[in-house]
Amino acid sequence: MTDKLVTVDGKTLYTEYTSAFEGRPVLVFLHDSLGSAQLWRDFPEQLSQAAECNVLLYDRLGYGKSYPMADHYRTNDYMELEADLLNSLLEKLGISDAILFGHSDGGTIALIAAAKYPERIKAVICEAGHIFVENITVQGVQDALQAYRTSDLPVRLRKYHGDKVEMLVRAWTEIWLSERFRSWTIEYLLQDITCPLLFIQGEADEYGTLDQVEKTVTQVSGTAEKYIIPDTGHSPHKEVPERVISRAAEFIQRISGNT
Numbered sequence: 179m180t181d182k183l184v185t186v187d188g189k190t191l192y193t194e195y196t197s198a199f200e201g202r203p204v205l206v207f208l209h210d211s212l213g214s215a216q217l218w219r220d221f222p223e224q225l226s227q228a229a230e231c232n233v234l235l236y237d238r239l240g241y242g243k244s245y246p247m248a249d250h251y252r253t254n255d256y257m258e259l260e261a262d263l264l265n266s267l268l269e270k271l272g273i274s275d276a277i278l279f280g281h282s283d284g285g286t287i288a289l290i291a292a293a294k295y296p297e298r299i300k301a302v303i304c305e306a307g308h309i310f311v312e313n314i315t316v317q318g319v320q321d322a323l324q325a326y327r328t329s330d331l332p333v334r335l336r337k338y339h340g341d342k343v344e345m346l347v348r349a350w351t352e353i354w355l356s357e358r359f360r361s362w363t364i365e366y367l368l369q370d371i372t373c374p375l376l377f378i379q380g381e382a383d384e385y386g387t388l389d390q391v392e393k394t395v396t397q398v399s400g401t402a403e404k405y406i407i408p409d410t411g412h413s414p415h416k417e418v419p420e421r422v423i424s425r426a427a428e429f430i431q432r433i434s435g436n437t
Contacts, residue, residue, distance in 0.1 A: 183243075184236075186266040192243035194235040195271065196226065203275040203300055203434055204232045206268070208284030210413075211350040212322075214242030214338045221415050221423075222279075228427035231277065231434075236267065240346050242338055250348040254362050257283060261290035268298050277430060279303045281415065282385065283350075286364065289394070293370035301433050302371070303426050305378045306412050308386055309394055310363040311354075318385040318412075319354040323347070368397035374433045375402040378422060380410030403429065 181194045194215055197204075207222050209215065215235035226233045238260060240247035253259075264287065268276055276299050280288030285307025292299040308315060325331050326347055335343045353359050375398055377391045388406065395402035405425050407414050415422045 184267060184270060186270050187263055189239050189263060190245040191239060191263075191267060192237040193267070193271075194233075196223075196233045198226070199230050199232050202231050203277045203430075204234050204273050205229065205430075206234045206236075206264075206273070206276045206278050208264070208278060208280035208287050209238065209241070210282035210284055212335060212346070213281070213284070216242060216338055218415075221419055224419065225279070225423050225426055228423050229430040229434075231430060234271070234273065234276075239263070240342055240349065246342050247345055247349060250345045250352065252349050252353040254353075254359055256353065257287050257364075258290055258294075260287045261294055264291050265295045265298060268295075274298050275300050277301045277303070277434070279305070279426070280307060281305045282307065282412065289371060289375075290364055290367060292373050292375075293364075293367040296370070296372055299373055301374045301376075301430070303376045303378065303429065304394070305414060305422070306380065306383055306386060306390075307377070307394075308390055309365055309368065310390075311360050312386055312389070314387060315385050316355060316360075319351055321384075323351045323355075326351075365393065365397060368394060369399055371398040372400040374400055374429070376405060376426065376429045377402065378405045378407070378414055378425070380412060380414050380417065381406055381408045382410060383412045385412045 179196045184193050214237050222233050237244035278288035285304035288302045292302045379391050391404050395404050410417050
């Protein structure tokens with residue numbers, strides 16, 4: 179594994195890159211709103227081995243070991259801006275065969291990137307992503323903010339994000355809890371997704387209903403599959419990693435030519 183700081187579009191990001199499988203695609207992992215490269219733990223390595231793919235992990239700006247955000251304030255198109263930054267990162271690293279695995283916000287960013295940069299994105303695995311705002315999502319964010327204020331969550335997050343914790347929590351919660359964000363949607367972009375898609379969601383996801391899945395897989399232009407896991411919440415890759423690895427690896431092997 180090679181880890182280094184990479185500066186793209188004036189922003190400095192922490193990256194980890196492993197290229198053990200010559201001629202195979204690169205799995206790019208996009209973390210959630212409180213996540214980081216480190217918080218994926220050993221899941222990327224396990225999926226990499228099962229799917230025989232290379233791996234790129236990175237911390238979004240303001241997270242993990244990447245440089246801090248300039249300001250916590252986010253506009254409604256912040257995930258589109260994240261997708262643009264991802265494309266710039268892939269371009270700088272010379273990656274043109276990316277298979278994106280995105281969780282939550284990361285899943286949404288993956289969908290946007292696939293719509294906007296089809297020449298670089300070969301497939302998407304979207305885990306618990308959002309294409310519009312639901313009441314359950316707002317409630318989930320409110321519950322997370324309450325946990326941040328009343329538990330040891332700030333201490334636990336500081337282990338991964340250092341002194342950037344307060345700003346990244348504000349950045350996430352303020353936009354999702356704002357009235358102006360209630361009308362946000364990326365449904366208009368879905369028709370531009372032509373690469374293969376696998377949408378994974380826990381049936382008991384506390385941040386979104388299965389409408390997110392159904393409205394995504396029925397509106398993309400490429401082939402789309404769904405994998406709904408019973409008795410599972412918002413983070414299937416943590417809750418039932420064996421099931422996610424098995425299904426994701428089978429999808430990757432099939433769409434990338436290995437069976």
